[in-house]
Amino acid sequence: MMLRVLLLLALFPFFAVSAPLPLPDQGPALRIQGSNTIGAGLVPALVRGLMEQQGLQGVHSEPAESANEQRVIGTTREGKTVRVEVAAHGSSTGFAALKNHSADLAASSRPIKDSERLALAPLGDLKSPGAEHVIAIDGLAIILNPRNPLNSLNTEQLAQIFNGEISTWETLGGSGAAIHLYARDDQSGTYDTFKELVLNRRGKPLATSARRFESSEALSDAVSQDPQGIGFIGLPYVRQAKAVAIVDGDSQPMPALNSLIATEDYPLSRRLYFYLPPATRNPWAKALVDFAQSDQGQAIVAANGFVAQHVQAIGVAPRASMPEAYQAIARSAQRLTVNFRFEEGSASLDNKARQDVQRVVAYLESHDKLHKQVTLVGFGDAKNDPQRAALLSKLRAMAVRRELVKSGVVLRDIRGFGAQMPVAANTEDEGRIKNRRVEVWVY
Template sequence: MLLGTAVFPVAASAALPLPAQGTPALRIQGSNTIGAELGPALVEGLMRKQGLQQVHSEPGSTANEVTLMGTAASGQTVSVSVAAHGSSTGFAALKSGSADLAASSRPIKDKEVSELSGIGDLRAARAEQTIAIDGVAVILHPGNPLRELNTVQLAQIFSGQIQNWEEVGGIGGAIHLYARDEQSGTFDTFNELVLAKNGKNLSRSAKRFESSEQLSDTVSQDRQGIGFIGMPYVRRAKALAIIDGDSKAMLPTISLIATEDYPLSRRLYLYLPAELHQPWAHALVAFAQSPEGQAIVAQNGFVAQTVQPIKVQPTAQMPAEYQALTRQAERLSVNFRFAQGSARLDSKAQRDLKRVADYLNKRDRHDQRVTLVGFGDAKDDPARATLLSKLRAMAVRRELMKNGVNPNDVLGFGDEMPVAANDVDDGRIKNRRVEVWVN
């Protein structure tokens, strides 16, 4: 398995050329989840790293638009524009040439890849840049006593099939639905992982919002309300634990979102048309992937891709060998996953190889024992599922060895401990994962 390494022509710390006076150095369009706060914060961080002074933001003439401004040593004003009207608008702006970067809270669609092929393959590792992990939280009024729902119940609620809280064990009468607007990547993610997967469409009675903050605040003031939102925007509302298929009930916690085990976890992307060679765009992506950029990701309520150890409590539902592992070792906050229909690691996993290697190669960790644990989706032959899960772990082992790490053990648990339903492609992909344990 040969993996490409993303190379940026312009590092975040290299001096960037100043644009023509009055011309934005960078134009970003797309996701409101990213563009509301995280995108501007990353831009501000890059500007300060470039030595710009008096860095500040000014609201645009349209809601959910902002311009970041700073002053260069020469006295020239440098600006970056951010428009946050939904993930699909970012790809449309790349197509029209009105944006240099697309911010998206869902993966690019096949149709968009085709329409944008003239500026490069936007699914290539160099173009598709995962900058953070988020979880779509299903939120209620804090006084609602309900604690968990499964994805089938959610589909029935948001499609209008279930219209009363008592039908799902709650109280309060009629259910009031709140959802992001049609342009939103958050809506696309919820639609794909919940509604479409169960053959449902969003009810026409749902009130739609472009702003994440407004949706969350409205739900937190409505005792009969339910909505879905990115994790940083839970605010004063209450998040539910979610069950998908045979998975356990999971809250949108940092550890479960970091490993992408939480059923409604998702990646946040910057899509970089590498063929356009826009230096500020390349520099922002490099900065977002750096430790400084990932610290800004965490400060803004999202889950950074920084590798951290997680202590896992054993349960009776775990295989005995896995229970023993939880008592002896800690799990790292990254799962390696594979591209759909392929034995090749996906674009995020390719970058995570270096993150894990850097973590393990630190001086105080070089003697730690490393165990790779593979899982897969259900097969007609359980022995085949176990074999495939171990082969995936062995594939990760080969790639880690190229980065100076030699794992001690490789285990395969087949279709045990699913984190998603196995009856759809997205669920099977999430279940095909490799965990890293150290002790």
């Protein structure tokens, strides 16, 4: 047994082997409700992984009585059945279930809304570090029929398409048939994300002609079979459809690549969450959150088609549009697949950034790069004062430096590039937040 523990710790440094979890006398060990994007496949897979880590046997999933609901079942060596219930009807249903005490853990494909946070205040602060947990990164893919010749669209066009202002493919340079719209239902976090990133930024509602789906798979399959169709979907559900590159503001066209989604540079990238109320006493809920954050859990994230939060080094080809000093960095270093971003006028790290600091340190330790092998590169948003953007870009890089230094990292350099190289439009808060970022480069 001790050998097995040591092997697990060597393989998965973020994975803490815990004592066996208590078993309920009756009813499910854990109840999870929320996002269909996460709940259809990823959540059950994570639960199975946790059950197997707990030594349960015959672990499997089976459908429940209602659509988009399932049970994950395992058996102890003594023959006791352990059951976890997963309902995947949309992110908002997860927060509603926390409020009425019909769930222990909420799965969400969008951040909690202020109204939901207020309504759930009796359970504790759902935005606190112990409550809000990013378990994966996803890209919202814009999908077309595979025979559609278009390869890229910008976010302004997307808003006009899904509002119905652009109604024919001929307007976009394609064939002249009418555009058919496919969208997730109102309970969906995927819909909330699309509405926030695309429609609301242009003050446009979704066209009433759009066909609505609770199931991600059903929506994707419908688009792939309709030569005139267009829809939006989580990255793992592209299936037989065609995903196009997205342009936002002055950014380059960005395909839905894992590397661009991992850094959240892709315009329609999003975080996927578990929300664990501080008042929750269910040990299975806390164990699943911890398991999802472990290397073993993140491997399950990747196996289910989402982007794991593993830190990797990737080469970036210098381009003429880059500042010369940035090109020099790109020619001699590799960029880590992580970004630190900041709120308006702030240099405080958010909940994901705190976790990412530890991931970056673990990467640097394992690759012997703790001493003068790292350069931090900060960026800001333009607004009306380029000098302010330049200053804040370097201050944010210094904020990341402070956290890395605590773990023994000695930096090689800190650079601030101000409002250069935007990855999103600077006209709205969402775009400006994406542009306020710190990149990590290793030599």
